[in-house]
Amino acid sequence: MDREFAAPLNVPALARIALMSPTHFTRSFRATFGETPHRYLQRRRIERAMALLRSTSVTVTDVSTQVGFESLGTFSRTFRAIVGISPSEYRARTRPVHVPVCFVKAWSKPSSFG
Numbered sequence: 001m002d003r004e005f006a007a008p009l010n011v012p013a014l015a016r017i018a019l020m021s022p023t024h025f026t027r028s029f030r031a032t033f034g035e036t037p038h039r040y041l042q043r044r045r046i047e048r049a050m051a052l053l054r055s056t057s058v059t060v061t062d063v064s065t066q067v068g069f070e071s072l073g074t075f076s077r078t079f080r081a082i083v084g085i086s087p088s089e090y091r092a093r094t095r096p097v098h099v100p101v102c103f104v105k106a107w108s109k110p111s112s113f114g
Contacts, residue, residue, distance in 0.1 A: 001014070001037070001040065001041055001044065002044060005041060005044045005045050005048060005067065005068055006045070006048075006066060006067055006068035007068065008068070009041060011025060011026055011037055011038070014037060025037070041068075042078055042082070043082060043110055045067040045068050045069065045078075046067075046078060046079055046082045046083065046110060047108075047109060047110065048066075048067045049063050049064070049066075049067045049075070049079060049087065050083065050090065050108055050110075051108075052066065052067070053087055053090055053091045053094070054091075054094045054108075060072070060075075060076075060087045060088055060091070063075075063087065064076075064087075075087070082110045083110060
C-alpha cells in the first residue's frame, strides 16, 4: 500500500495478496496498525499530496489525480478532514524552509482523522 498508494486499491485485492478473507484482513490490519486499510491508504495519499503541494507548482487537481483520488471533491474533503485546512490554504501557508527532511516528515505527518 505504501508503494502503490496512487493505484486503485481495495480490500478484496489486498486480502488476496495477503492470502486472507477480506474480513479477516481488515480485522488483522486494524489490530496491527490501529486503523482500517481504507483510512491508512487515505492518510498515505494525503501525506504524499502535502509533499507535492509544498514542493511543486502542480495544480491541486493534478495533485489529487497523482495521489490516487478520482474526484477533486473527495480529495479536498479528505484533505480538510485530515489536515484541517483546504489544499489551497495548505499550499499558501507553507513556504520552502531549509530544514532537514527528517524534521519535515515528523512535523507534517497527519496523525489521525478528525
